[in-house]
Amino acid sequence: MLTLYHAPKSRSSSILVLLDELGIRDKVDIRTVTIPRQDGSGGRDPANPHPEGKVPYLVNGEDWVRERGAVVLYLTDMFPEAGLGPLPGDPRRGQYLSWLSWYQGVLEPVAILSFFRIEHPALTATLRDYDTALQRLDEVLSGQPYLLGGDLSAADLLVAGLFLYFGESMPRTPAVDAWARRIQSRPSMARAAEGDG
Template structure:
């Protein structure tokens, strides 16, 4: 385990929520730098020096700074293998783990974003084919076992579970039992319950402060 300090640059009810749940699941000692997105604190000069895109999450680890949720999740999973959630090199699931993590960032998110904003690129020119292909591939994988890589939960599920719960809530994916059951299974965990409780409080505080 690393001894350098971890700081998660975080805002409630954002992509940083999955990262916060993951830190909890990994038992990773960390500090939070809580940003009020409603008050645009993510665009302050101090934060832009950490992430020039002015977005969360970002992770500071000693002198290193990471951005991009998936890079951060992979990094943390490798940093805390003792939690038993990371298919490390040598584990037969490692390839599938990397595949489904990168698929999330490289195909799933762009497919959802294109769909939400009415952009339909030609299938042979988009990085993901079509929205329907992405949805069917994911549904097919999740129908095989309780978790995306099989019988055991991994770092990948913390990411996908949080995201599918959000995507269902915002009707960004079809409302199918395979997605609903999976998201419910993952977010029923104590780490998510603790997160949701604290985020309700934080979000109300942020709303009041930004008003």
């Protein structure tokens, strides 16, 4: 059985949404652990096998997966019947992989830097800036409802999480806002929030 180490109201909450969307919540043992929080509360949980005490951390027998993009890819490949992640050979596979990697390698870092008003030319040259990242999203979402076209994918769930977590404090365009609201209105979001207490 799959085991997910999860901390309520953290980055791993997006994986609870994915489990729901995949229809596999009953196939995963969800173990709640504590993590250090930005406000100083919480702490590293000795029951969490993640080497840095973070979440999400997915275990499958002897195998394990960490980092949300990797967990999303692992689960959508493992449970393709839900249609949330294009498989190898699908003409949208490259786009799917790119959005998963872009989220973790570009969008989340520049959003955090922007939120805390940290600027440096080396960071902008390496990662881009928040406005540029937002423009990339807007270019796509102005012409289609989801990142890969007309249908929801797990990439939407991952990338939209930034706007749902930070709420109105993250600037967004009308197209990005409408897309984030579509994601937020999904029943899986309400169930994950309810499960998080």
